[in-house]
Amino acid sequence: MRYISTRGPSSQTQQSSGPTFTDILLGGLAPDGGLYLPESYPQVSIGELDQWRALPYAELAYAVLSKFIDDIPPADLKTLITRTYTAEVYGHGRVPADASEITPLRWLERPDAARGEGGLAILELSNGPTLAFKDMAMQLLGHLFEYVLARQGETINILGATSGDTGSSAEYALRGKQGVRVFMLSPHERMSPFQRAQMYSLPDANIYNMAVRGMFDDAQDIVKAVSNDHAFKARYKIGAVNSINWARVAAQVVYYFKAYFAATGGMGGSNDQQVAFAVPSGNFGNICAGHIARMMALPIGRLVLATNENDVLDEFFRTGVYRPRATAETCTTSSPSMDISKASNFERFAFDLVGRDPAVIRRLWAEVDAGGSFDLSGTPFFARLSEFGFVSGTSSHADRLATIRHTFEKYGLMIDPHTADGLKVGSAMRTPEMPMVVLETALPAKFEETMVEALGRKPERPAGLQGIEDLQQRVEVIDASVDAVKRFIEQQVDA
Numbered sequence: 270m271r272y273i274s275t276r277g278p279s280s281q282t283q284q285s286s287g288p289t290f291t292d293i294l295l296g297g298l299a300p301d302g303g304l305y306l307p308e309s310y311p312q313v314s315i316g317e318l319d320q321w322r323a324l325p326y327a328e329l330a331y332a333v334l335s336k337f338i339d340d341i342p343p344a345d346l347k348t349l350i351t352r353t354y355t356a357e358v359y360g361h362g363r364v365p366a367d368a369s370e371i372t373p374l375r376w377l378e379r380p381d382a383a384r385g386e387g388g389l390a391i392l393e394l395s396n397g398p399t400l401a402f403k404d405m406a407m408q409l410l411g412h413l414f415e416y417v418l419a420r421q422g423e424t425i426n427i428l429g430a431t432s433g434d435t436g437s438s439a440e441y442a443l444r445g446k447q448g449v450r451v452f453m454l455s456p457h458e459r460m461s462p463f464q465r466a467q468m469y470s471l472p473d474a475n476i477y478n479m480a481v482r483g484m485f486d487d488a489q490d491i492v493k494a495v496s497n498d499h500a501f502k503a504r505y506k507i508g509a510v511n512s513i514n515w516a517r518v519a520a521q522v523v524y525y526f527k528a529y530f531a532a533t534g535g536m537g538g539s540n541d542q543q544v545a546f547a548v549p550s551g552n553f554g555n556i557c558a559g560h561i562a563r564m565m566a567l568p569i570g571r572l573v574l575a576t577n578e579n580d581v582l583d584e585f586f587r588t589g590v591y592r593p594r595a596t597a598e599t600c601t602t603s604s605p606s607m608d609i610s611k612a613s614n615f616e617r618f619a620f621d622l623v624g625r626d627p628a629v630i631r632r633l634w635a636e637v638d639a640g641g642s643f644d645l646s647g648t649p650f651f652a653r654l655s656e657f658g659f660v661s662g663t664s665s666h667a668d669r670l671a672t673i674r675h676t677f678e679k680y681g682l683m684i685d686p687h688t689a690d691g692l693k694v695g696s697a698m699r700t701p702e703m704p705m706v707v708l709e710t711a712l713p714a715k716f717e718e719t720m721v722e723a724l725g726r727k728p729e730r731p732a733g734l735q736g737i738e739d740l741q742q743r744v745e746v747i748d749a750s751v752d753a754v755k756r757f758i759e760q761q762v763d764a
């Protein structure tokens with residue numbers, strides 16, 4: 270499998286000469302500023318779907334991922350995947366009847382053909398070590414990084430900025446891994462006590478937390494400045510694990526298959542049935558994986574994109590206008606992991622929408638990268654949106670609270686504010702012909718304040734995380750200065 274850039278010269282000339290999976294694993298953007306995608310999507314036959322239906326999660330993950338990864342020997346890839354997707358790693362959240370399911374499907378309303386009801390379910394993706402769905406892909410990334418670095422005799426220093434979920438997920442995935450150090454910047458005293466405890470209490474020697482005296486944006490700007498210093502970046506082997514990383518998207522494709530099989534009758538079910546997925550979205554990584562599963566011929570009837578008040582993506586799917594917001598226009602909401610001004614993975618879907626023509630993407634993103642917008646309404650591309658199964662909607666703070674309350678009263682289930690955005694939008698888009706599966710992107714324990722506001726009580730905390738705030742913490746508090754961060758990295762790496 271070769272990979273191409275969404276902004277590459279043209280897909281023809283790149284064919285069979287582009288990079289392979291491990292070539293792009295440790296990098297970020299393509300050199301031309303585009304995002305990597307497979308030169309074509311592997312197709313899954315009905316026969317394969319029949320076989321895959323019965324597979325446990327790790328074996329299904331191998332079946333799906335080996336279609337995208339052909340430069341790691343199969344036995345090694347199998348080992349890495351088998352080590353990742355275990356009941357132990359994904360047994361931190363609600364205790365499911367069978368943790369070996371990895372991503373259990375929980376019906377809120379079972380399908381009832383006689384009554385014309387398609388059914389409504391929650392897909393549990395947040396039982397990994399940091400209680401958010403990012404662990405689904407990040408844990409695999411940790412194993413892949415360690416393997417590829419060892420093979421190449423290299424090391425890497427991951428530098429990132431986080432306001433919560435991504436940083437902790439990366440640290441838990443990379444802790445103790447050979448050849449990798451993690452330098453994670455977070456805004457000093459601005460994360461919740463739980464989030465701080467999650468990150469700062471890690472004892473591993475290869476994890477460095479830096480609390481920057483400033484806001485998240487300051488931390489992010491420092492990371493950008495350090496990465497733009499090419500000499501420093503090369504000398505200190507600076508890398509990233511951000512949401513545009515192709516391996517993260519690929520790993521997320523797997524659970525759409527797993528959920529499809531679970532929602533259509535398990536072992537004896539049928540592969541004719543369509544299923545709808547509702548996805549709480551920010552950077553468009555999660556739902557992009559659903560789009561790719563659908564392009565591989567998984568019968569996904571609808572992809573329902575849910576945003577919060579930051580509705581950049583909903584605006585696009587309703588009107589054809591893609592207008593990234595300025596930071597000042599991005600509001601802080603009670604589903605903070607969806608507070609984005611620009612959806613970094615969206616370019617991948619746009620590439621498919623415009624018929625994989627990199628010249629069109631170069632033209633559209635010349636506007637976006639200059640701080641502008643583009644408008645596809647009135648073009649043939651806009652008319653094709655429904656061919657790709659996408660619909661969208663938004664959810665507000667009041668919607669989240671009402672949905673959390675309603676879900677608890679009616680089904681006895683506590684859901685987090687992000688999942689509530691997905692459930693609110695997904696519920697409005699239900700049809701009698703297909704089950705609606707809402708992706709659970711975090712557990713309520715991470716967002717106590719909003720849960721108390723909605724329900725008047727704290728969410729349950731999974732076993733093992735009680736009293737996490739009392740553990741000893743390791744964090745370096747530093748000024749919001751590029752030099753201070755560089756000096757800290759130099760001291761640790763040169764030591």
Ligand SMILES: *Cc1c(COP(=O)(O)O)cnc(C)c1O
Pocket residue numbers: 401402403434435512549550551552553554555556606607687710711
């Ligand atoms: C990251 C995140 C999202 C958004 O996912 P994208 O892949 O960026 O669209 C939604 N909910 C939670 C809890 C997250 O951590």
